[in-house]
Amino acid sequence: MTILATALLMGSTALMSDGGPLSVTVGPIITGLRPIALAPAPTGSKFIVCLEDGSVRIMDAKTRSTVRILAKHPDPAYAAAWSPDGTYVATGDERARIYIESPITGGKIREYRTHTKGIQKLSFNMTRQYLASTGKDDQINIYDLSKPSIREARHILGKGANFYGASFSPKLPYDISTGILGPGGRTYNSNSGQVTGFLTTEDQQGVFDVNFDGAGTHEVTAGRDGEAIVWDSKTRKKIGTLMGHKDWVVYAVYSPNGKFIATSSTDQTVKVWNAATLQKVADLPSQTSVGSPLCFTADGNTLVTVSDQGFLEFNNVSPSVKAIEAPAPAKAKAKKPRRRRHRGS
Numbered sequence: 001m002t003i004l005a006t007a008l009l010m011g012s013t014a015l016m017s018d019g020g021p022l023s024v025t026v027g028p029i030i031t032g033l034r035p036i037a038l039a040p041a042p043t044g045s046k047f048i049v050c051l052e053d054g055s056v057r058i059m060d061a062k063t064r065s066t067v068r069i070l071a072k073h074p075d076p077a078y079a080a081a082w083s084p085d086g087t088y089v090a091t092g093d094e095r096a097r098i099y100i101e102s103p104i105t106g107g108k109i110r111e112y113r114t115h116t117k118g119i120q121k122l123s124f125n126m127t128r129q130y131l132a133s134t135g136k137d138d139q140i141n142i143y144d145l146s147k148p149s150i151r152e153a154r155h156i157l158g159k160g161a162n163f164y165g166a167s168f169s170p171k172l173p174y175d176i177s178t179g180i181l182g183p184g185g186r187t188y189n190s191n192s193g194q195v196t197g198f199l200t201t202e203d204q205q206g207v208f209d210v211n212f213d214g215a216g217t218h219e220v221t222a223g224r225d226g227e228a229i230v231w232d233s234k235t236r237k238k239i240g241t242l243m244g245h246k247d248w249v250v251y252a253v254y255s256p257n258g259k260f261i262a263t264s265s266t267d268q269t270v271k272v273w274n275a276a277t278l279q280k281v282a283d284l285p286s287q288t289s290v291g292s293p294l295c296f297t298a299d300g301n302t303l304v305t306v307s308d309q310g311f312l313e314f315n316n317v318s319p320s321v322k323a324i325e326a327p328a329p330a331k332a333k334a335k336k337p338r339r340r341r342h343r344g345s
Contacts, residue, residue: 022281022282024282024317026314029307029309029311030312030313034052035312036078036293037293038080039080039081040082041058047059049080054076054093056070056071061301062299062302068103069106074093075093075095075118078092080122081122082103084126088102088124088145094118096113096117096118098112099111110145114151115135115139116137121133125173129173132190134178139163140188141156156193161180164178165178167212170216171216174189175189176190177210177212184206184207186199187236201225201229201238203224205223207221208224209221211254213254214257218232218233218254218275220242220253221252224248226245226267227242227243245267245269247265248266250264251292252264252294253295253296256300257324258275262294264294266289266291268287269287270283271283287308288306296317300323
């Protein structure tokens with residue numbers, strides 16, 4: 001079957017919140033690449049892809065090509081993150097190694113190994129000073145990248161909570177939200193390590209992933225009950241539920257403009273939702289049965305997923321869901337100097 005035919009069969013079209021059409025259609029599937037983690041660059045069309053064999057590369061969704069090979073992990077790396085200022089990329093593997101590298105040169109900047117089990121999630125804070133790692137050892141470690149220490153600056157112990165998917169707020173430098181295998185999630189202050197709030201759900205099965213919108217005003221949790229929940233980040237009150245998956249929701253991410261949410265599930269689908277109305281606007285079947293990693297590229301043109309055969313899949317998004325940049329402040333017009341009149345002699 002041709003790519004065009006596949007797109008016509010598998011794509012979805014619905015209305016955007018502003019009334020225009022949103023189309024999500026399957027593009028090329030790269031059969032040689034088996035991703036297990038994805039993370040977008042803060043701008044443009046590039047993204048990190050971690051592969052089953054431990055190798056890591058930076059790819060360009062626009063050209064579907066590899067632009068840089070990064071250090072290979074001895075074990076598969078299930079976590080990846082790109083710093084908000086674009087200067088660092090981080091990857092974390094099953095033996096708890098975390099590599100910090102330059103996406104420009106590919107050079108390794110730092111390496112950490114302070115968890116006792118594999119890394120499940122990585123997240124930079126808004127200033128890029130701190131990196132949070134969620135380990136499968138029920139611990140969140142905070143690394144201070146401004147200091148040369150190979151130890152974490154502090155750690156937060158779950159003590160049986162079973163942390164999943166801890167993410168820094170994009171607007172508050174010390175606020176972290178994390179899922180737990182219990183009723184919802186928690187929020188922490190990364191400096192003190194103290195609990196600052198709860199994302200309380202009625203279901204007790206737990207949350208696999210947490211992600212914020214770009215404005216930091218809302219967040220979404222991916223639940224083991226097959227539902228994703230949208231929250232007000234300030235009040236920590238539930239706004240609504242994204243219902244439609246038939247099994248665990250493993251990942252959930254906002255589009256760059258914050259208007260849409262993509263979720264993936266072990267039911268072998270990826271769904272896209274209107275973040276305001278909470279209605280489903282696109283449905284992509286034939287995705288990996290373990291729950292596809294998700295990545296909206298920053299230019300808003302591509303949703304990267306993993307197919308049911310485990311291969312890298314590019315889904316075309318139209319029109320773009322990129323973030324709308326605030327207009328630059330208008331420059332004040334310089335006042336012209338007043339010309340003095342010279343009196344005649």
